[in-house]
Amino acid sequence: MQEPSTHAVRRGCANDSLGDLVKRGSVALHQLEKLTVMKNDKRISTHYLHGNLLSAIRAGLEKQGIQPENTSVEDLGPVDEFHIGGRAASIHFLDQLKISASQSILDIGCGLGGAARFAAKTYGAKITGIDLTSEYVEVGQRLCEWVGLADSITLQQGSALSLPFEDASFDGAFMMHVGMNIEDKHVLFSEVSRVLKSGAKFGIYDIMKANDEELIYPVPWATTHETSWVAEPKDYRVELEANGFVVAGENNRHDFAMDFFKRMMAATEAAGGPPPLGLHVLMQQTTAEKIRNMVANLAAGRISPIEMIAIKDA
Numbered sequence: 001m002q003e004p005s006t007h008a009v010r011r012g013c014a015n016d017s018l019g020d021l022v023k024r025g026s027v028a029l030h031q032l033e034k035l036t037v038m039k040n041d042k043r044i045s046t047h048y049l050h051g052n053l054l055s056a057i058r059a060g061l062e063k064q065g066i067q068p069e070n071t072s073v074e075d076l077g078p079v080d081e082f083h084i085g086g087r088a089a090s091i092h093f094l095d096q097l098k099i100s101a102s103q104s105i106l107d108i109g110c111g112l113g114g115a116a117r118f119a120a121k122t123y124g125a126k127i128t129g130i131d132l133t134s135e136y137v138e139v140g141q142r143l144c145e146w147v148g149l150a151d152s153i154t155l156q157q158g159s160a161l162s163l164p165f166e167d168a169s170f171d172g173a174f175m176m177h178v179g180m181n182i183e184d185k186h187v188l189f190s191e192v193s194r195v196l197k198s199g200a201k202f203g204i205y206d207i208m209k210a211n212d213e214e215l216i217y218p219v220p221w222a223t224t225h226e227t228s229w230v231a232e233p234k235d236y237r238v239e240l241e242a243n244g245f246v247v248a249g250e251n252n253r254h255d256f257a258m259d260f261f262k263r264m265m266a267a268t269e270a271a272g273g274p275p276p277l278g279l280h281v282l283m284q285q286t287t288a289e290k291i292r293n294m295v296a297n298l299a300a301g302r303i304s305p306i307e308m309i310a311i312k313d314a
């Protein structure tokens with residue numbers, strides 16, 4: 001097919017109405033936004049990529065004399081709960097969602113699925129997890145098989161900003177330490193709202209901004225500020241309310257977090273190094289620097305882990 005001459009193109013543009021130009025401009029803007037999201041998704045999943053994670057977890061279990069196929073949700077807790085406070089934080093947080101055995105629950109940004117396995121085992125619910133990082137999803141699915149929970153849990157790769165589920169498909173949802181990687185919280189919460197049934201509870205346990213000082217990087221969720229969008233609790237509340245949620249509860253877990261890191265450091269020092277399985281298995285050689293910066297950011301009051309419980313269409 002012949003290319004149109006520049007003259008013809010110019011004449012076409014000259015004849016365009018203002019409406020056509022605005023339409024073309026907004027299509028171009030939309031495509032640019034999509035490209036930016038894709039670029040960020042890639043940078044985020046690269047940040048979390050380990051490369052050989054299943055073998056590293058297997059090795060950590062074997063060091064403790066545990067055969068992977070005989071492992072338990074409890075054995076995996078130190079490595080598969082990638083948020084401040086690990087399993088103890090999940091127990092405190094998930095208890096507030098009052099999950100029951102008949103429910104179908106979505107874990108947004110599930111990582112390796114540690115909280116999903118804990119919730120499936122404790123409450124008997126069906127859990128679906130979605131995460132951007134393919135390696136976490138693939139390894140997480142194997143861990144579900146190891147602990148005999150593959151029938152109650154499905155983990156799949158995908159983005160929280162474009163959830164691959166029908167409207168009103170879940171009875172509840174939770175998201176732990178994920179919002180820091182997501183710039184557009186409006187789209188995030190509109191997607192969560194869309195896939196939840198009316199009256200469903202949505203729990204958030206995220207690291208939120210607590211003052212205006214710049215964070216020190218790297219931190220566990222980002223190497224630089226370029227993939228970190230830590231927002232204030234009020235920003236979360238505004239976007240939740242704009243998407244049909246009522247915020248029913250909010251807890252600041254700052255003191256719990258400081259205590260958690262104090263204990264973790266004391267235990268590591270007393271043992272002369274970290275245990276066979278821990279978050280260092282995920283973060284590898286950058287662990288010490290990321291944890292040091294996280295604690296410094298917490299201690300300076302720049303960030304705080306916050307639990308928020310919202311109800312759709314309450």
Ligand SMILES: C[S@@+](CC[C@H](N)C(=O)[O-])C[C@H]1O[C@@H](n2cnc3c(N)ncnc32)[C@H](O)[C@@H]1O
Nearest residue numbers: 081082083109110111131132133159160176181
């Ligand atoms: C700090 S980890 C927390 C994982 C898990 N929620 C937990 O607590 O163990 C953050 C996770 O969010 C995922 N993530 C970040 N942005 C995402 C997005 N737009 N959609 C889905 N997952 C995302 C990352 O791939 C990563 O697994």
